Every structure is written in C-alpha cells, then in structure tokens.
Amino acid sequence: MKRMLSGIKPTGRVTLGNYIGAIKPFVSYQDEYEMYIFIANLHSMTIYQEPKELRQNTKDLIALYIAAGLDPKKVTLFLQSDVLEHAQLGWYLGCMVNMGELSRMTQYKDKVSKNETIGAGIFNYPSLMNADILMYDPDYVPVGEDQKQHVELCRDIAERFNKRYSDTFKIPEPLVAKVGGRIMDLQNPTKKMSKSAETSKGCIYILDDIQVSKKKIKSAVTDSDGHIHYDPINKPGISNLLEIYSILSNKPIKDIEKQYEGQGYGVFKNDLAEIVGQELEKIQARYREITSGSYLDDVLEEGAQKARNIARKKLAKVERKIGITIKKK
Ligand code: ATP
Numbered sequence: 001m002k003r004m005l006s007g008i009k010p011t012g013r014v015t016l017g018n019y020i021g022a023i024k025p026f027v028s029y030q031d032e033y034e035m036y037i038f039i040a041n042l043h044s045m046t047i048y049q050e051p052k053e054l055r056q057n058t059k060d061l062i063a064l065y066i067a068a069g070l071d072p073k074k075v076t077l078f079l080q081s082d083v084l085e086h087a088q089l090g091w092y093l094g095c096m097v098n099m100g101e102l103s104r105m106t107q108y109k110d111k112v113s114k115n116e117t118i119g120a121g122i123f124n125y126p127s128l129m130n131a132d133i134l135m136y137d138p139d140y141v142p143v144g145e146d147q148k149q150h151v152e153l154c155r156d157i158a159e160r161f162n163k164r165y166s167d168t169f170k171i172p173e174p175l176v177a178k179v180g181g182r183i184m185d186l187q188n189p190t191k192k193m194s195k196s197a198e199t200s201k202g203c204i205y206i207l208d209d210i211q212v213s214k215k216k217i218k219s220a221v222t223d224s225d226g227h228i229h230y231d232p233i234n235k236p237g238i239s240n241l242l243e244i245y246s247i248l249s250n251k252p253i254k255d256i257e258k259q260y261e262g263q264g265y266g267v268f269k270n271d272l273a274e275i276v277g278q279e280l281e282k283i284q285a286r287y288r289e290i291t292s293g294s295y296l297d298d299v300l301e302e303g304a305q306k307a308r309n310i311a312r313k314k315l316a317k318v319e320r321k322i323g324i325t326i327k328k329k
C-alpha cells in the first residue's frame with residue numbers, strides 16, 4: 001500500500017476551501033492508501049493564536065476530519081505537538097536549506113510585501129514542514145495549490161540529504177486536485193478562500209449556521225454576462241461556484257454547464273446553496289455526536305503512539321547518519 005501524509009493548521013474555523021481542497025480528498029483516499037493526517041499546531045504558532053481559540057480550533061479540526069468521514073481505524077490521526085521528533089528533525093533540516101530557498105517561498109514573500117511585522121517562524125516553517133513529511137516516507141502529499149511549492153522544496157532537501165549522507169528519505173510527490181485545489185473567496189474570487197481572512201463574508205465555514213452559508217453562496221460575486229460557463233480567467237466567480245458544485249455533487253463541470261444552459265445565475269446559485277447546506281448539515285450532525293464524550297482524546301492518543309513509533313526510528317536513523325549519535329548501538 002502506498003503511503004500518504006498531510007496536515008492542516010488549526011489557525012481558524014475550518015472553511016469550505018479546506019474541506020474541498022484537503023479534507024474531502026483525504027476521505028476518498030483512505031481505502032487506497034496508508035494515511036497519516038495530523039493537525040499542524042506547531043505551524044499555527046507562526047502567527048499569534050489566542051490560546052482559548054487555538055484549543056477550540058484544534059478540537060474542531062480533529063472532530064471535523066472524523067465528521068467528514070475519515071475513519072481513525074484506517075487513518076493515523078494525530079497532533080503534531082504530540083510527536084516531539086518533528087521539531088528536532090525540523091532543526092536538522094533547517095540547517096540544510098539555504099536562506100535564498102526560504103526567501104523564495106510565496107507565503108513568506110506575500111507577508112513581506114505587505115510590510116507586516118513577521119516572526120522568524122514564517123520564514124523557517126518550510127523546514128518544519130519538510131520534517132513533517134520526510135519523517136514518514138510518504139509517496140504522496142495531498143495539498144492545495146498554495147502548498148505545492150513547499151512540497152517541491154521538500155523534495156530538493158530530501159535529495160540533498162540523501163546525496164550528502166546516504167539514501168534516507170523517500171522523495172515525496174505533491175498531489176494537487178485538478179478541480180477544487182484552490183477554492184476562491186466568494187466576495188473576491190481572485191483571492192483564495194482562507195480561514196485567516198480579515199472578513200468572513202466570502203468564506204463559508206463548515207460549522208457556519210446553515211442559513212448563513214446558503215446566503216453567502218447566493219450573494220457570491222459573479223459577473224454580468226449571465227452565462228454559466230467555466231473560465232477561471234475571465235469568469236472567476238462563476239468558475240469558482242462551478243468547482244464547488246462539481247465537487248459536492250460529484251458531477252463533471254461540463255455536465256453542470258449543460259444542465260444550466262439558458263438559465264440565469266439565480267437558479268444555479270439557489271441549487272448550489274441547497275447542495276452546500278445539505279453537505280454541511282450532514283457534517284455538523286456527526287460533529288455534534290463526536291464531540292460529546294472522550295472519543296477524540298482516545299483517537300489522538302492512539303494516533304500519537306502510532307506516529308511516535310515511526311518518528312522515533314526515523315530520527316534515530318538521521319542522527320546516526322549525520323554524526324549526532326556517538327553510541328555504537
Ligand atoms: P491560513 O489562512 O491560516 O493560511 P488555510 O485556510 O489556507 O489557512 P491551511 O491550514 O493552510 O488553511 O491549509 C490546509 C489545507 O487546505 C492545505 O492542503 C491547503 O492547501 C488547503 N486549502 C486551504 N485553503 C484552500 C482553498 N481555498 N482551496 C483549496 N484548498 C485549500
């Protein structure tokens with residue numbers, strides 16, 4: 001069985017973008033791959049998190065993974081901070097990456113260009129991400145479009161390490177969905193739907209009130225040409241809605257275009273609002289069941305143990321190779 005690994009940061013309320021771009025694909029992979037999915041809580045610290053909110057977001061995220069259909073019996077689900085080896089391997093790998101390489105990362109460049117005061121964590125975080133990945137030798141890393149560059153850097157660093165020492169890490173492949181890899185903000189469809197966005201109007205949260213989320217779909221920004229056609233460059237709003245529709249209804253975009261030929265945006269948006277509403281209702285019902293008891297703690301404990309078994313061995317191997325370990329056995 002090929003292995004797959006991915007993580008999501010608990011930096012805010014989980015969005016429809018996270019669900020479509022990350023969580024839903026994970027669910028579809030779980031029968032086919034050996035999967036490791038974790039909450040990237042160390043990464044979330046790159047931006048200040050209010051402690052109470054961080055705790056709640058972390059719990060919600062793990063519950064939503066399961067509510068969306070991930071089965072902890074099939075998938076190893078864990079908290080990054082429960083496996084201390086990530087930070088240690090992150091340090092070694094951080095010593096192997098060049099400042100120039102880290103400076104070219106889009107997420108970092110975006111922050112710099114906005115002249116925000118940024119912590120060193122934002123700059124260094126691809127090294128920790130490299131550790132998260134290389135620790136488990138995955139074949140594939142399913143991510144949204146925005147993370148592809150980080151996985152490519154990870155491949156370079158793995159190759160560098162293997163060449164400098166000896167074969168140690170598997171070279172992972174990023175896996176970006178062709179449809180749904182980049183769901184856009186409903187009010188500004190040239191911007192990614194993001195859980196840490198300043199305003200929530202263009203962003204659907206999985207735990208949103210159902211009526212609120214329907215309203216957000218109905219008031220999504222489109223264009224004035226009235227033709228339901230997929231063209232992300234010239235019709236970003238409608239194209240984004242078509243992607244959401246396609247993923248949630250399991251229908252190809254071409255079929256949806258045909259279905260709404262000659263109809264206005266109103267009908268299409270109303271139908272999509274219903275589809276989104278139904279999907280969220282299903283997840284929210286399951287979420288309420290899961291969060292009432294100690295089930296989540298048990299899942300995380302079991303996941304951490306499984307992950308630690310792998311991480312401990314990998315880190316020991318790395319430390320032997322690089323000369324940190326002085327004991328013979
Ligand atoms: P932040 O706004 O704090 O950067 P985020 O909403 O971008 O957070 P992440 O935790 O960075 O979410 O991402 C989790 C996963 O969800 C990643 O694989 C990422 O690529 C994917 N993802 C995030 N936003 C979207 C989106 N709008 N469309 C598709 N996939 C997305």
Ligand code: LTN
Nearest residue numbers: 006007008009040043129132133
């Ligand atoms: N950096 C990613 C989250 C993340 C991740 C990972 C994804 C941290 N470690 C390892 C895949 C594999 C983000 O910002 N979305």
